[in-house]
Every structure is written in structure tokens, then in C-alpha cells.
Amino acid sequence: MSVEYVSTRNKNDRVTASQAVLQGLAPDGGLYVPTEIPKLDVSLEDLSKMSYQQVAYEVMKLLLVDYTEEELKNCINNAYDSKFDTEEIAPLTYADGAYYLELFHGRTIAFKDMALSILPHLMITAARKNDLKNDIVILTATSGDTGKAALEGFADVPGTKIVVFYPKNGVSEIQEKQMVTQKGDNTFVVGIHGNFDQAQTGVKKMFGDDELAAALDAKGYQFSSANSINIGRLVPQVVYYVYAYTRLLASDKIALGDEINVTVPTGNFGNILAAFYAKNMGLPIHKLICASNENKVLYDFFSTGTYDKNRDFHLTSSPSMDILISSNLERLIYKIAGESDAKDRDLMSDLNTKGVYEITDEMKKGLADFYGNYATEQETSDEIKRVYEDTGYVLDTHTAVASCVYQKYLKESGDDKPVVIASTASPFKFTRSVMQAIGADDASVSDIDLTDKLSEVANVAIPDAIKEIKTAPVRHDTVCEVDEMPQVVKKFLGI
Numbered sequence: 001m002s003v004e005y006v007s008t009r010n011k012n013d014r015v016t017a018s019q020a021v022l023q024g025l026a027p028d029g030g031l032y033v034p035t036e037i038p039k040l041d042v043s044l045e046d047l048s049k050m051s052y053q054q055v056a057y058e059v060m061k062l063l064l065v066d067y068t069e070e071e072l073k074n075c076i077n078n079a080y081d082s083k084f085d086t087e088e089i090a091p092l093t094y095a096d097g098a099y100y101l102e103l104f105h106g107r108t109i110a111f112k113d114m115a116l117s118i119l120p121h122l123m124i125t126a127a128r129k130n131d132l133k134n135d136i137v138i139l140t141a142t143s144g145d146t147g148k149a150a151l152e153g154f155a156d157v158p159g160t161k162i163v164v165f166y167p168k169n170g171v172s173e174i175q176e177k178q179m180v181t182q183k184g185d186n187t188f189v190v191g192i193h194g195n196f197d198q199a200q201t202g203v204k205k206m207f208g209d210d211e212l213a214a215a216l217d218a219k220g221y222q223f224s225s226a227n228s229i230n231i232g233r234l235v236p237q238v239v240y241y242v243y244a245y246t247r248l249l250a251s252d253k254i255a256l257g258d259e260i261n262v263t264v265p266t267g268n269f270g271n272i273l274a275a276f277y278a279k280n281m282g283l284p285i286h287k288l289i290c291a292s293n294e295n296k297v298l299y300d301f302f303s304t305g306t307y308d309k310n311r312d313f314h315l316t317s318s319p320s321m322d323i324l325i326s327s328n329l330e331r332l333i334y335k336i337a338g339e340s341d342a343k344d345r346d347l348m349s350d351l352n353t354k355g356v357y358e359i360t361d362e363m364k365k366g367l368a369d370f371y372g373n374y375a376t377e378q379e380t381s382d383e384i385k386r387v388y389e390d391t392g393y394v395l396d397t398h399t400a401v402a403s404c405v406y407q408k409y410l411k412e413s414g415d416d417k418p419v420v421i422a423s424t425a426s427p428f429k430f431t432r433s434v435m436q437a438i439g440a441d442d443a444s445v446s447d448i449d450l451t452d453k454l455s456e457v458a459n460v461a462i463p464d465a466i467k468e469i470k471t472a473p474v475r476h477d478t479v480c481e482v483d484e485m486p487q488v489v490k491k492f493l494g495i
């Protein structure tokens, strides 16, 4: 049987993998899920002898079945190349009794690079396969990090353009510098006088604007989005769990068949869902440990079976996890509802209208693979300090949330199987918070200059991504009002 994709809200909406990549979200608002999760068809032993790129092919070919071998290998080789600062792409570092899977060796030193460096290639390949005549214009609103990772992914990819809107006074100094210095003739970065929600609403309006779509079409363009529910972002994330397991195998840290635990700092539930898919493909994972910050909606969900977004929103030191609606959770809901689109529709409609839904006892049984907990701001900061003082290894704030929650799991369960902790950002991305935690902050210097001191205390070279923004020229200085967003896009596209 061949894997296809169906919408979580309508099983009759059935598309190929490449069509799902092009569509992103299903027309009914559902998320595309594979009709089955295939088992790995190469042994873990054989995989342990392969490179990252080879493992990526063996995993992704099973879920993106309508891509040819040549197409998929091209996408992989274009994505996982010298853009990463290590040949291993996603190296494991052992510290404090855990294996930290470093997913931050790409262009923006955070884990979004793992998927966003391949998504553009998956998209243009899909466009070609499906006889799309237009070039793709990616529209994104960003609160800081995803926009930059998308810019880096799409920069200079033929057949694409990318426009990123960010709140002019709503991102950090480092984040703004990273975006406005972006290279690539097909990139366009715009600050708006407004907040992130207004930027996002403006982008959504443009996606729904038929007149604008017609004007684009006449010029040979069409909009698409690169957001985290795209199956083309999820599938590449399965790869590094398989890679991590097989590296432990290759270095005799585990024996064939040994189970490991996996801990993931979670926001939108994409990264941990990829680990769940890896487990379902046959990777020997025991528990999936879901770590939240003070926005602990997922912890409450795993403990009670009720998902309730009606609560105060906390701004934390791990901003990429400050989320009250974890979009990708819908894919798990669909699965534990016995792949019932009707049930999924009901629950998502409750979420939409009341902000809350409750799953049945039967569905709760489907959550047995997961353990959820959370870390407060103080606990997160203490964890960075503890791990640094014990081992010299410096965690970023998101990874520290995961590390802290893993310690809670260990204490509660006594389950000390080898653990892989997804390390989702370089500490250099959150220098101020990290330096405050280890007691080495210097309030008199800027965030960018503080990286010199972090480099000293962590004994790690400053990543190129940071070095470059110190000297890179500003290439984007457009600023507009919220209601001018469509005109700005038109002007960039010459319409």
C-alpha cells in the first residue's frame, strides 16, 4: 500500500505527499496526515553506518513516496550541506548523564533550520511534479525566529520568492539584525507599525484575497506558506531521531534493540510529534517526554485529558515555546481518536468556539507513550546554572526547560534508560538569559557584544551566524503600516 495524505477533518480529502507539501493546510482547516506510518525497511544496524544524508533518504522516502529517488536525494543534498557548521549535521553531546541532540548547527543556530533548509527544495520539486506554472511566493509573519529560518531556507532558491513581515518594535536587537541583513535577491523583509498578531492577520488576509491572487497569477506568481503544520516540515524532523539512535548504536552506547527515552522542549508540538512518528516507524523509543515552560497547556492536557487555552499567556525566557494553541497536536488527536475525522472535527470546533475540549477515556489510553511536565522560569534558570557548574556545558533556555523536565521524570519514575534531549537552540541565540542564569551577565554591554563573554565562559567559538551580523550591511529597510501590506508585496513583485 502506498502512503497518501488525508485531512484530519475530512478523510475524503486525499492527496499525494507532494500535493500536501504544496497545500500546507488542508482546505477545510485540517492538517494532512499519512494514511499509514510505514516501518523502516533498512535495519538499524545498516542505518548506523550511514551519513546524515543517507539516513535522511531512507526515512523520508517512506513518507514522501511520490518523490523519485533522484528528486529526494537532490533535495537532501541541497539542504544538508556546508550551510551546517558540522558534517554530522545533528551531533550528540554527552553531558550530565544525557545525550543532547544539537539541532542548532544550521544557518540561524536553532532547530527550525533542520526543516526549513529542505522545505524550499521539497516545494519547488512538488511544483514541478504537479505542473505548477507559477513561481511560489512565500508569505510569512514572524515574531522573530521562524522568519529568519525561512529566509535562509528560501534565499536564492530558483522559482521562489519570500516576503517576511515582522513587528518593527516587537523583536530583539539580534533578531532584527539577522533579518534586515538577509542576503538573496528573492528575499524581502518588511517591518510593520504594529504587533505580531496584526502582522499575522495581515498575512492571512492576503492569503484569502481573491483579487490579489488573480493579480499575482497574471504575473506568474502564487502564494504559499512555510508554516510548521506543513508535512514538508514534519517529515524531515523524523530523520534526526533515527540518526541519534543509530549514532548511539554505532558508538556502542546502546545495544541493538535497547530502548531510549526522548525529551523535547515543546511549543507547537511539531518536534515531539516527529519523535512519535519515529517510534511508530519502529525506532525503539520508550517514553516521549514533553517539556513545557510556564505556558503549560500541554502538561495540563496530558495530566487531565482536557485541553484548555483559556488562561493567562506568559512571556518567558524560552519564547519559541510561548504558545497556547499547539497546532500539531491535532495530528495526535486524530490518531488517538481511531483516525476519526468526525471526532477530530468536533474537538477542534470546541477549541475554536469555547477554547477548550476534553478527550474520552478511550482516547487517553492512546497517550501512554507520553509524559508531560513543565519548568518555571526560576527552575529553567537554575537548570542552566546547575548543568554549567557540574559539566561546563551551556544550555540555551529552551533546552534547559527540557533538561529540567527530564530530571523531574527521572525522579518520579526511576526510569534511567539512555535519554536523548532535543537541544533546539544555541545558547548564543539567547545570550542575555543564559549569562544571567550562570551569573556572568554584564548589563553595560549590548546583547551582541555579550556573546564574546559567553564564548569565553562556555569555551565554544562564536557561531558564524552571530559573527556575520556584527558586520553585515543592512539590505532591507522597508517599514509600512498594517493596511499597506498588500501594496508593499505588489511593489516587490512588480505588479
Ligand SMILES: *Cc1c(COP(=O)(O)O)cnc(C)c1O
Binding pocket: 110, 111, 112, 145, 228, 265, 266, 267, 268, 269, 270, 271, 272, 320, 321, 398, 424, 425
Ligand atoms: C520552535 C521551537 C521550539 C518548539 O518546537 P515545536 O515543534 O513548535 O514544538 C522549541 N525550541 C526552539 C528553540 C524553537 O525554535
